[in-house]
Amino acid sequence: MVATVVQLTESKKHIQHTHRVFEDQKKAFRNNPMPSLTERQENLKRLKRVLLSNQERILDAIDRDFSCRSKDESLIAEVMPSIQGINYTLKNLEGWMKPSKRHVSVLFQPASNRVHYQPKGVVGVIVPWNYPLYLAVGPLVASLAAGNRTMIKMSEFTPHTSALFKEIVESAFPEDLVCVINGEADVAADFSSRPFDHLLFTGSTSVGKLVMRAAAENLTPVTLELGGKSPAIVSPDVPMEDAAQRIAFGKALNAGQTCVAPDYVLCPADRVQAFVDEYRNQFAAMYPSLRDNEDYTAIINERQYERLQGYLEDAREKGAELIEINPASENLKDGTRKMPITLALKTTPDMKIMQDEIFGPILPVISYGNLDEAIHYINDRPRPLALYFFGYDKSMQEHVVNQTHSGGMCINDALMHVAQDDLPFGGIGDSGMGHYHGKEGFLTFSHQRAIFSKQKFNSGKFVYAPHGTTAHKMVYKLFIR
Template identity: 60%
Template sequence: MVADIAHLHQSQQQIDQLQASFAQQREAFEANRMPSAEQRIMWLEALAGLLRNEREALIQAISQDFSNRSADETLLAELMPSLHGIHYASKRIKKWMKPSRRSVGMQFMPASAKVIYQPLGVVGVIVPWNYPLFLAIGPLVGALAAGNRVMIKMSESTPATSQLVKDLLAKVFPEDLVSVVLGEADVGVAFSKLPFDHLLFTGATSIGKHVMRAAAENLTPVTLELGGKSPAIVSADVPLADAAERIAFGKTLNAGQTCVAPDYVLVPKERVEGFVEAYRAAVLRFYPQLENNPDYTAIINERQQMRLNGYLKDAESKGASVLPLYEQSQGRRMPFSLLLDVSDEMKIMQEEIFGPLLPIIPYATLDDAFDYINNRARPLALYYFGYDKREQQRVLHETHSGGVCLNDTLLHVAQDDMPFGGIGPSGMGHYHGHEGFLTFSKAKGVLIKQRFNAAKLIYPPYGTALQKLVYKLFVR
């Protein structure tokens, strides 16, 4: 009872603080509505320096939250793309900020037109637990490049990383520019209800619905980076070793706790046995042993591990064959497993897996594989393995997904010059690179006229000969 009262008191303090931070950032934005390119570049350079200087502390904090997170995975999947994103934006901010000249119809001459890109104001970012650094820094880079103030709600599932990110960002940014919010789910709910000028959420589809509902009360535009069941298709003639190795990399990174991880694999029915062996060989080459392997990332917490074990038990009880690649787990280091003979009645085929379990679905023809994908919710990513360029074009034209890799997994997310985002249940809107700048900017159309006003020729009273000539020329 005493603990509950203390928790409520702490949550209320955090909610009061986030409301005060929002008011402070709103006031600061009103005082500087259009930060210069030089100012924005300075912000990003300070952020890059911070990440470089504190990389070891960040690696350790993330590993602490996971009980073990591979240091190399944090370098590859969190620090490297964060720094590359900062560098990419810093070099292009001046170009992105330039007004875009637009054409004016002859009937509206003399006049000129342009689009200017203004900061939106105060941007909210809700960060998930699976990549707590990259999924905080990526949106922050886009929002700062566009000239905004930013509030970041870190995940309660990564307490060490969340506290460190808060402490570190406070070293280089004043509270009225960048503020980090900590707290449990109730603080997250209060955060999503603030009247932001834009709100970006990364996380589960079920939570995304609540965030969008809360944002709607303020007519706050949202970018939702959700997840879903991202398929991989193995073609009839691709070398199985090629496909299995690349799928294994995408599935084993962060122990499958990646929103764009391959969720299931569609394999020609006559190639299933060969794929199983090729996948097993690839995973065991990456991770020869599970026990005390520092490269082998653990499941984030007991709750997620129980969820994944529940999927396995449910699948086995409904007829699936589970093929674990290791004899037993170690703590939260959960063995990678393949599942055969799965069906739609199983939870593992209804929910995003977000872990080291990979169902294999046999198919007869490529059309059957497309039908299987298209009859389900549109995924965040889709992966195709095959070197026939006609089949590659069919994949691009006959399926829908947030993004695609042909003959690879995951790495489309790290391309700074491409937008990243979902479609339908896997999300809405996009960011990264120039698209991130545009997402966090208001593209404001401006029509410019000077002293001479030809438009008065069409002012009332109507029916003049000149107006009839205008209609004859332009209403056709």
């Protein structure tokens, strides 16, 4: 009871703080609605400096939140793409900010058309727990590049990282430019109800619907980066070593707690056993042991661990063949939240692992007869955030590209499309809406303002009333044909 009262009191403080800062940022934006290129560049450089100077503290904080988070994975998947994203934006921002000239029909000449890229105002960002640094910094970089003020709600499930990120941001930016908000789910709910000029949410589809519903009350535009069941197709003729190695990497990174992790594998029926054998070999080469291996990440918390164990139990009870890949045959059930990769064969549609996004180290393997059967399987389900195809036949590659939909796609790789600075990242359908990263991030957080401009001579007067004149008839004859 005491803990509940304390939590409510803390939540009230966080909510009051959110409201105050939101008003401060709105006021600050009105006072500087079009920051210069130099201002934006300096903000990005400041962010880069503070991230680099706190690198080790960031790695330690994420490690503590997960109980064991591979520091190399944090460098590879959080720090490095954050820094590279800043560098790419700094290099290209001047060009992005330039108004773009557009065509003017002869009907409206003499005049000019241009698109002016204007900051939207105050941007809200809601960050998930699985990549707490990168999924905060990525949207922040895009928002600052576009000239906005930014408020960031960090996840309550990464308390050490969230507290540190707040400290880092406060050391680098005034609160009316960038502010970090912490707190529980009720704080996040209130945060999503603020009338932001744009709101970006990364998380589950179910929570994404709630966020979009709250944003709709304010007509706030949203970018939703959700999840889904991202498939990996093994072609009939790809060398199995190549496919299994790259899928093993994509699934093992962060112990599968990645929104674009391969969620299930579609494999030719006559190659399933070869895939299982090769996957076991490749995973063991990367992770010869798990329990005390600092390269292998733990499940974030007990709640997520129990959810995943429940998925395995449900699949086992319903007849799945579960193949645990635990190279050193270690006991991982006496206090550690490390989970071995488990391949699931002979799955059925009623199993939870075939209905929900897995978001952990469980990988169903589903057999198919021909490639079109695999494509139909994917297309019969909600559109995924990512799709992976493994095969070197160019005609097969193009067939899969043209016959499927997904937020993004890799051919002969997994996850790496997310790290491409010049590619947009985003979902489609149940896996989200909108894009960011690189230029698309700048555009997402900018209002693309159409400006039609004319000077003294007014060609428009030829269509003014009274109608039916010779000039009108000539205009109609020339332009309605």
